[in-house]
Amino acid sequence: MSRPANALAFVSTLCALALCALAPAAAGAAQIARISAAFTPERLGAATTVSFGFRIAAPGGTPAPLRGIELAYPPNLGFATSGLGVAACPLEVLEALGPAACPPDSRMGYGSAHVEIPISAHPVEESVTLALVAGPSTDGYLHLLVYASGSTPVIAEVVLSGVLLPGRIDIVVPPIPSLPEAPYVAVTQMRLTLGGDLTYYETVGGASVAYRPPGVGLPRGCPRRGFRFAATFAFIDGTRSKASTSVACPHRR
Amino acid sequence: MRPARAIGFAAAAALTLAASCLLLAPGAGAHDARRPVSAHAASVLNVRDEGHLRFVHASGSAILDEGAVSGTVPGSVRVRFVYDGAPDVSAQFTITAHGGSISARGTGVLSSPTSASPSFRGRLSVTGGSGRYAHIHGGGELYGVYNRRSYGLTVQAIAKLSY
Numbered sequence: 001m002s003r004p005a006n007a008l009a010f011v012s013t014l015c016a017l018a019l020c021a022l023a024p025a026a027a028g029a030a031q032i033a034r035i036s037a038a039f040t041p042e043r044l045g046a047a048t049t050v051s052f053g054f055r056i057a058a059p060g061g062t063p064a065p066l067r068g069i070e071l072a073y074p075p076n077l078g079f080a081t082s083g084l085g086v087a088a089c090p091l092e093v094l095e096a097l098g099p100a101a102c103p104p105d106s107r108m109g110y111g112s113a114h115v116e117i118p119i120s121a122h123p124v125e126e127s128v129t130l131a132l133v134a135g136p137s138t139d140g141y142l143h144l145l146v147y148a149s150g151s152t153p154v155i156a157e158v159v160l161s162g163v164l165l166p167g168r169i170d171i172v173v174p175p176i177p178s179l180p181e182a183p184y185v186a187v188t189q190m191r192l193t194l195g196g197d198l199t200y201y202e203t204v205g206g207a208s209v210a211y212r213p214p215g216v217g218l219p220r221g222c223p224r225r226g227f228r229f230a231a232t233f234a235f236i237d238g239t240r241s242k243a244s245t246s247v248a249c250p251h252r253r
Numbered sequence: 254m255r256p257a258r259a260i261g262f263a264a265a266a267a268l269t270l271a272a273s274c275l276l277l278a279p280g281a282g283a284h285d286a287r288r289p290v291s292a293h294a295a296s297v298l299n300v301r302d303e304g305h306l307r308f309v310h311a312s313g314s315a316i317l318d319e320g321a322v323s324g325t326v327p328g329s330v331r332v333r334f335v336y337d338g339a340p341d342v343s344a345q346f347t348i349t350a351h352g353g354s355i356s357a358r359g360t361g362v363l364s365s366p367t368s369a370s371p372s373f374r375g376r377l378s379v380t381g382g383s384g385r386y387a388h389i390h391g392g393g394e395l396y397g398v399y400n401r402r403s404y405g406l407t408v409q410a411i412a413k414l415s416y
Contacts, residue, residue: 045312076313080338080366083401088367105369134367140340142366166337202369202402211402219313 042250047214049195062118064235065184075167078217085134099131111192222249308404353384359395389416
């Protein structure tokens with residue numbers, strides 16, 4: 001074999017190796033999502049808090065930034081009849097002043113998240129706290145606003161918007177800038193709880209009286225295979241990932 | 254109730270006439286002719302009822318309320334109200350009145366869902382009845398307020414019903 005031929009073979013081998021090496025990376029572009037859901041307490045026919053969580057991973061790297069989440073929930077769960085969010089927090093107020101400036105009766109839940117900023121071979125991680133409030137409705141549907149705030153290493157506040165549809169919650173995640181010239185922030189974990197330790201106020205006889213909103217109503221019957229949740233995650237690179245889980249039927253008490 | 258009686262008399266006359274026509278019609282078969290013909294005088298109810306209902310229990314997105322209803326057909330009412338997040342709400346209810354009951358189904362559109370007491374308005378149609386309302390039919394308008402704190406309902410029905 002002549003030298004040019006040898007060189008050509010060498011280059012071809014390198015290209016093949018490079019392609020092989022790229023294959024997992026290309027596969028890694030598709031994000032892998034896992035979700036979890038829980039009721040606390042687990043009692044059929046009673047009000048409960050509903051927790052929903054997810055993890056997103058991309059083999060060999062940071063997942064692509066999230067663009068949106070469609071969470072399908074059992075349609076007979078009483079999200080709309082939960083009594084959560086009996087006041088609305090204007091988006092401008094939330095963006096400018098944070099959830100503390102929202103009416104107490106607009107609070108619907110809380111949560112946490114982990115994000116990654118892929119600025120080097122070792123992406124920077126950040127913990128984020130979440131506050132859920134009811135947003136104004138112009139279309140008759142219940143709207144949710146998720147206020148996300150992180151402080152270290154990047155100080156950032158972002159508002160995610162969502163809408164409660166029958167059997168589904170759609171959440172739009174805006175592109176979250178990180179550092180100048182750096183890619184958008186990637187959400188790798190999130191946990192949201194609807195309900196919980198909330199205090200609302202009502203006027204009784206001219207006086208403001210505190211009360212706890214009951215929470216999401218569970219139906220009196222349980223589907224045979226439990227309460228099924230499914231989520232579709234849309235990413236900024238155009239890919240989608242799906243995941244599902246079930247909450248086993250609680251014991252009757 | 255004079256206008257209602259007058260309408261009832263006219264309706265009874267019309268029914269009798271219609272039955273006679275059917276029996277005398279050349280196309281009427283022997284089988285049809287042997288069938289016993291029953292007719293009753295129809296009465297018309299212009300219903301305007303209102304109820305303030307209290308929460309009994311819930312099952313997910315369905316709420317069961319009951320309470321007293323006052324107006325044209327006074328009695329008690331039991332309502333199954335379904336609100337699943339869409340602005341379209343539905344209600345199935347039964348009014349138990351003196352001499353019988355009326356069952357109906359209503360659908361409406363909820364406004365201001367993030368307020369403490371969103372209101373809704375829509376249509377109702379009667380699905381059945383019992384006793385003196387066994388043959389009731391018709392429909393009308395449904396108005397209501399849903400209290401998201403107490404799960405109580407205030408409903409008003411305005412309907413024109415025949416029975």
